[in-house]
Amino acid sequence: xxxxxxxxxxxxxxxxxxxxxxxxxxxxxxxxxxxxxxxxxxxxxxxxxxxxxxxxxxxxxxxxxxxxxxxxxxxxxxxxxxxxxxxxxxxxxxxxxxxxxxxxxxxxxxxxxxxxxxxxxxxxxxxxxxxxxxxxxxxxxxxxxxxxxxxxxxxxxxxxxxxxxxxxxxxxxxxxxxxxxxxxxxxxxxxxxxxxxxxxxxxxxxxxxxxxxxxxxxxxxxxxxxxxxxxxxxxxxxxxxxxxxxxxxxxxxxxxxxxxxxxxxxxxxxxxxxxxxxxxxxxxxxxxxxxxxxx
Numbered sequence: 017x018x019x020x021x022x023x024x025x026x027x028x029x030x031x032x033x034x035x036x037x038x039x040x041x042x043x044x045x046x047x048x049x050x051x052x053x054x055x056x057x058x059x060x061x062x063x064x065x066x067x068x069x070x071x072x073x074x075x076x077x078x079x080x081x082x083x084x085x086x087x088x089x090x091x092x093x094x095x096x097x098x099x100x101x102x103x104x105x106x107x108x109x110x111x112x113x114x115x116x117x118x119x120x121x122x123x124x125x126x127x128x129x130x131x132x133x134x135x136x137x138x139x140x141x142x143x144x145x146x147x148x149x150x151x152x153x154x155x156x157x158x159x160x161x162x163x164x165x166x167x168x169x170x171x172x173x174x175x176x177x178x179x180x181x182x183x184x185x186x187x188x189x190x191x192x193x194x195x196x197x198x199x200x201x202x203x204x205x206x207x208x209x210x211x212x213x214x215x216x217x218x219x220x221x222x223x224x225x226x227x228x229x230x231x232x233x234x235x236x237x238x239x240x241x242x243x244x245x246x247x248x249x250x251x252x253x254x255x256x257x258x259x260x261x262x263x264x265x266x267x268x269x270x271x272x273x274x275x276x277x278x279x280x281x282x283x284x285x286x287x288x289x290x291x292x293x294x295x296x297x298x299x300x301x302x303x304x305x306x307x308x309x310x311x
Contacts, residue, residue: 022301029071029088030064037089040142041134053123053131057096061114063304065234066205067092072302073209073223083148087157087212090142091205094165097132097139098201102174104128133202136165149212157208164204173197177262184252185263191232198238199231206230210294219294226299229285234306236278239264241273241311282307 037058067088074084103110103118104125110118116156120128143157163169173196180193206227211218243266265274285303289295 019301019304022298022305024271025072025298026064026068026305029068029085032085033064033067033089033092034059036085037092040086040089040093040138044138049123050127050130050134053119053127054134056122056129057100057119058093058135060116062092062096063309064092066095066201069202069227069230069302070205070209070212072296072298073206073215073294074213075211076296076299077213077215077219083146084212085174086142087146087208089210090139091161091201093135093139093142094161094170095201097135098165098170098174100128100132101136107174119217124160141164153211156211160204160207160211163296164200169196169200169204170198173200180263182261183263185268187268190263190265190268194232194235195228198235202231202234205271215294219292222288222292223294226285226288229281229288230303231282232304233278233285233303236265236274236281237307237309239266240271240274240278241309278307 038055041054041058044051070088070091071080071084076079078178099113100119102108103113104120111121113119118128119131122163123131139159143161144154146154147165173193176189176193177197180189186195203224205222206223210223215223236268242264265277282303289300
């Protein structure tokens with residue numbers, strides 16, 4: 017597969033995800049303003065990397081099926097919830113996300129908090145109501161999502177990130193933050209895709225190792241783009257991490273060192289793919305896409 021074929025895969029499935037995401041919320045019963053606020057954020061765009069990685073992992077073992085989109089949309093809802101809460105004044109205090117006003121700037125802080133809560137809860141419902149896989153796999157996905165989004169995953173990573181502001185972190189401390197804040201949900205997406213696809217346990221183990229490295233690639237590239245990125249492509253002004261006095265890979269290693277670290281983790285990620293039935297050029301090319309993305 018080439019990056020062109022990867023782009024075709026992404027375009028086809030991203031279109032499905034973008035069209036389906038709002039409908040899951042719009043069919044719910046409840047206060048109209050809250051539903052509107054939830055839809056506002058899920059329609060705010062984005063690369064949909066996590067649901068696409070889930071579908072790529074599924075496709076390593078079998079063709080993508082209709083209900084796989086429901087599972088894929090659920091992980092994007094968790095990601096969107098985390099962004100809504102990250103943008104709040106009590107956290108990163110951002111006014112724009114993907115070139116649009118953040119949720120709390122449009123609907124107020126209270127509804128932004130509730131929007132995130134609603135999306136997180138909906139994600140677990142969407143997994144538990146899948147009908148194309150057995151209960152054992154659904155229970156495993158629920159457990160993996162709870163762990164990856166909670167204290168031992170994304171939420172814990174966000175807490176460590178807040179505590180690390182205004183101080184120079186050691187590299188292992190920075191990697192802990194990124195392993196949890198960014199990497200945990202990426203790892204869930206890939207692991208859950210393998211579980212959905214009926215992967216053997218050895219392949220799930222290899223894909224977890226692959227995903228951990230890919231998460232670091234994703235975050236290192238983010239740190240580089242925060243300095244070198246184009247505002248029109250990113251939807252926000254470069255330099256936000258520097259303005260928040262956060263440690264980053266370029267600040268600890270220099271820009272050249274950060275780029276070397278990116279290549280190291282990209283190659284390490286790929287090393288977990290050969291020799292496994294989960295190896296596909298699609299996942300291999302995903303590494304290149306994440307490492308070379310411009311926003």
